[in-house]
Amino acid sequence: MTPANIPRLARGCRLSEDPAQGWVLLIPEGVLRLSGPGPRILQRCDGSRSFADILRELGDEFAAPDAALVEAEAGAFLDRLVARRIVVVE
């Protein structure tokens, strides 16, 4: 994931908040249970924000001390979803 990439959820994949089970990513034939900053990252993967925009917003929200670490972890998280075709990049 590079700063200029614009990630969005692939068609057929939807973020949902279940009253009992918390944030889940609903995909064809499956469910990913999300924890930590996962839901906040994916809520921003709407096809309008770049990865750099998403990182900036996360930084504002969490006041994370180590921006490089946030970028590496959020990038790895999204890359894994891209490999599974759950997130697509413009």
Place this chain on the structure above:
Amino acid sequence: MRPQALIAEITHRCPLHCVYCSNPLAMQPRGDEMATDVWTRVFREAAALGALHVHLTGGEPVARPDLEELVRAARAANLYVNLITSGVGLSEGKLDALIDAGLDHLQLSFQDADEASANEFAGARAHARKLALAEIVRARQIGFTLNAVVHRQNLDRLDAIVAMAERLGADRLEIANVQYYGWAIENREKLMPTRRQLDACVAAVRTHQERLKGRMRIDFVPPDYYARYPKACMGGWGRSLMLIDPAGFVLPCHAAAVIPDLTFDNVQAHPLRWIWEESPAFQRFRGEDWMPEPCRSCDRRHEDFGGCRCQALLLTGNANATDPVCSLAPDRKLVDAVIARANAAGEEAAEWVYRIDPA
């Protein structure tokens, strides 16, 4: 324990007559189909139990005139809504209405890449209509899976089937070998692949998966008669899935009605929670207490749950037996005999047994 998904067979009526249809031989007639408001309540009850997905299937779910309302009700219950369809009867206008109502995903079945063969296996001239619908679905913002059931008569065209799915722009391709229940067991001799076909298919799927990585996902269901260990059927009896038939009977799987001494409860008479958690049919093969040897002391019992109860019944006459596809099963010889026949040179059975429509 909560169900992950509800399989809702909203009708058994279907314009196709597929020779491997997974519906039971004894189907529910139109007059017994549950009304819209009952299904609406059922969707809410399933979501309250923890289900996150509903698969609207049949028969052909498009045959229900209230399908749009059912999609809206399922989505309102916070479920991910998948429509499993032959595509026949689904116009562009109807599809768009379903998407507006909240449809998340559509799974379109294909019988082959070759039109004449596809229509032969479906017992209907459906292939060209499926192709036309796929062109419409690919341009919409819903998930699109193409499902192809494979068997002895079409496995040699696997590459063409994958090419068709690519051309039609599917996000995901499900290549499912026939499972021998329902109508498929009536046609088993004509459907059972050879060892050579299976080996070629496994190798080809692997090559296509690698080639299409990141573009189209391919999920593969192997033919379990050739397996060394049984499949974890439905993820275990009453562990993660439930099926409700058109008349409201709740089953742990598509085929469980073949087990003669089980009584299935109906959502019109009992709360879904009671049926899932406490009804005798769902309790019957949960856990390990029911298991015979060699399952009871087997290390794999937490992975495959003793295999499939319906397959045990269909092949051995005893639903409590170890699934006979298991190489450790005392009845494995029954499966080996079927495989031996499939690989021997000789005449094939002459005629298909086609699925008929319910009254």
